[in-house]
Amino acid sequence: MTEEADGTADREEEASHTEGQEPEADQPAPSAAQSQSVPTKKKISYAQLVKEGRRFNIDLVSKLMYSRGSLVDLLIKSNVSRYAEFKNVTRILTYRNGSVEQVPCSRADVFANRQLSVVEKRKLMRFLTSCVEETEEQQAYRGRPYLEFLRDQQLGDNLQHFLLHSIAMVTEDTPTEEGLASTRHFLRCLGRYGNTPFLFPVYGLGEIPQCFCRMCAVFGGIYCLRHSITCLLLDKDSNRCKAVIDSQGQRISCSHFVMEDGYVGADRKKLATPTRLISRAVLITDSSVLLSDSDQQVSMVTVPPIAAGCPAVRMVELCSSTMTCMPGTYLVHLTCQSVGSAYEDLSPVVTKMFRTAESPEQGTTPHVRHDNSIKVQTITCLLPWQQLTQYQVIFFNFNHRKL
Numbered sequence: 267m268t269e270e271a272d273g274t275a276d277r278e279e280e281a282s283h284t285e286g287q288e289p290e291a292d293q294p295a296p297s298a299a300q301s302q303s304v305p306t307k308k309k310i311s312y313a314q315l316v317k318e319g320r321r322f323n324i325d326l327v328s329k330l331m332y333s334r335g336s337l338v339d340l341l342i343k344s345n346v347s348r349y350a351e352f353k354n355v356t357r358i359l360t361y362r363n364g365s366v367e368q369v370p371c372s373r374a375d376v377f378a379n380r381q382l383s384v385v386e387k388r389k390l391m392r393f394l395t396s397c398v399e400e401t402e403e404q405q406a407y408r409g410r411p412y413l414e415f416l417r418d419q420q421l422g423d424n425l426q427h428f429l430l431h432s433i434a435m436v437t438e439d440t441p442t443e444e445g446l447a448s449t450r451h452f453l454r455c456l457g458r459y460g461n462t463p464f465l466f467p468v469y470g471l472g473e474i475p476q477c478f479c480r481m482c483a484v485f486g487g488i489y490c491l492r493h494s495i496t497c498l499l500l501d502k503d504s505n506r507c508k509a510v511i512d513s514q515g516q517r518i519s520c521s522h523f524v525m526e527d528g529y530v531g532a533d534r535k536k537l538a539t540p541t542r543l544i545s546r547a548v549l550i551t552d553s554s555v556l557l558s559d560s561d562q563q564v565s566m567v568t569v570p571p572i573a574a575g576c577p578a579v580r581m582v583e584l585c586s587s588t589m590t591c592m593p594g595t596y597l598v599h600l601t602c603q604s605v606g607s608a609y610e611d612l613s614p615v616v617t618k619m620f621r622t623a624e625s626p627e628q629g630t631t632p633h634v635r636h637d638n639s640i641k642v643q644t645i646t647c648l649l650p651w652q653q654l655t656q657y658q659v660i661f662f663n664f665n666h667r668k669l
Contacts, residue, residue, distance in 0.1 A: 310552055310594055321592040323470040324548055328582055328599040330355060330464040330566060333455045338465065341477075349477040351468040353564055353588055354460030359556055360432045361569040361619065366556045369432040369568075371452075372461045382424060390425050397449050404446055412445030413438040431568045437578065466564055466582075469589045490518070498523065543604035545577075545611040551596045555583060555619060562587045569615050577602040579615050 315322075331337050333354075341347040358369045370376040376387050407415045412434065416426045430436060434448040455463030467473045479489070490512065497511035507523040527539060554563055567581035584590045584597040591597040600612050616622060 315550065315592075315595075318592040321589075322550075322597065323472065323590045324597065325471045325590075325599070327471065327546075328601075329471060330466055330582060332451065333458040333460075333463050333465055334451075335455070337474075341474075344478075344481065346477045346481050349480050350473050352459075352465045353468055355462045355464035355466060355564045355566050356460070357556075357558075357563060357565050358432055358462055358464075359565050359567040360427065361567065361615075362427055364618075366567065366619070368556065369428050371433070371463075372456055375461060386422060386425055389419075389421055390428075393419055393421065393425070393429070394449075394453060397446060397453065400446070404442065407442040410442050411438060412436060412440045412442045415442045415445070427570070431570045431578065435568060435580075462566070464566060466584070466588060495525075545602050545604045545608035547600040547608060547612045547616065549598040549600070549616065549620065550591065551598055551620060552594065554585075554596055555581075555598075561585065564588060569619070572614055572618065575605065576614065577605050577611055579612065581615075 331352075338347075341350070358371055359366050360369050361367075367381060368375075368379070370379040370382065370387075370390070373391065376382070376390055379387070382390070404415075407418075413426065413430060416429055421429070429449065430438065430445070433452050434440075434445045435452075436445050436448055452463055459465060479487075483489075493512040493514065493516075495510050496513055498507050499509040499511070499517075500506065501508045507520065509517050509519045510523060511517055527535065554561070555565070555567060556563075562585045563583070564585060564587075565581075565583040567583060569579040569581060571578055579600055579602045581601075582599045584599075586593045586595065588597075600615065602611050605611055
């Protein structure tokens with residue numbers, strides 16, 4: 267007992283002596299403001315992006331899959347899905363009144379939403395429930411604009427915006443029957459794998475054809491790499507392809523030959539497919555368009571036409587957990603129907619929602635890095651049809667044939 271008491275007394279004396287000392291001049295005591303300051307986020311330079319380039323998987327055509335769509339059903343039925351991994355889109359956002367808002371989709375989202383009043387929540391749930399089955403009232407609006415139908419349902423501007431642009435994802439002139447069909451499909455896909463109806467494959471959409479190739483290889487499929495086709499051999503009686511001649515003059519027998527319809531002459535097409543022009547942009551940003559507690563959000567953003575004559579823009583924001591970009595960055599794909607060039611269609615949206623060289627000072631918007639040292643030759647090797655702007659955003663047009 268005596269030794270413990272002596273040790274305690276020595277420790278108390280040493281502590282009191284330490285408290286009585288003044289801090290040295292070269293070691294100032296931290297202030298309260300310094301202790302409460304949040305560490306600033308380190309900026310990512312262009313050199314880092316180039317160094318970590320292998321960690322980016324940029325799809326030329328980035329799409330989301332409906333959880334109850336035909337592609338997902340095919341992946342499950344063919345067992346190709348076991349070769350791929352998917353992430354559920356965690357939230358659906360919309361751009362409205364100069365800010366980004368989260369769209370309530372499921373029942374839990376509706377009642378947890380703080381932007382809608384109690385009356386609006388009840389109206390939204392009542393409308394979504396009535397959309398499941400077709401009624402005589404809905405049939406009376408056949409051929410009339412979907413927006414007119416929403417207004418007659420006594421829905422406010424907030425609900426009309428959410429339903430038209432983010433749930434049905436149609437325009438104001440879309441017929442009511444098409445708008446309701448899109449709304450029903452959206453609702454059917456909810457809850458299968460998460461609170462949103464969309465899925466995205468890890469490592470990007472390019473993993474899907476690779477998964478089919480792996481399945482084909484398991485069953486003995488043979489791949490001829492770097493062999494282009496120069497000639498098709500047709501059977502005289504059946505007019506079907508029986509063999510092909512490759513670039514090396516080798517004949518390869520086959521029972522079917524699948525190719526893109528652009529290689530087929532107009533005289534041989536049974537059904538002419540109209541060509542649609544799509545404008546796309548790819549961005550690498552340093553933060554999300556809507557900050558949240560988690561930095562691993564996969565978001566789908568709808569941007570209504572910001573001016574008369576402008577197209578509606580669909581935006582997919584991918585985080586690093588999708589294995590499409592390096593940690594600390596986000597990969598953003600923007601798509602819209604072409605009205606002018608890709609730059610003319612998408613630069614107004616990029617300027618409003620992101621900090622670029624053309625944007626006014628916006629402290630909370632994600633930053634798209636501006637670098638005058640970017641060489642056009644380096645980028646054009648990756649995307650030869652793109653149009654490089656003065657900031658680090660890739661704009662390009664893409665011909666899309668409706669199959």
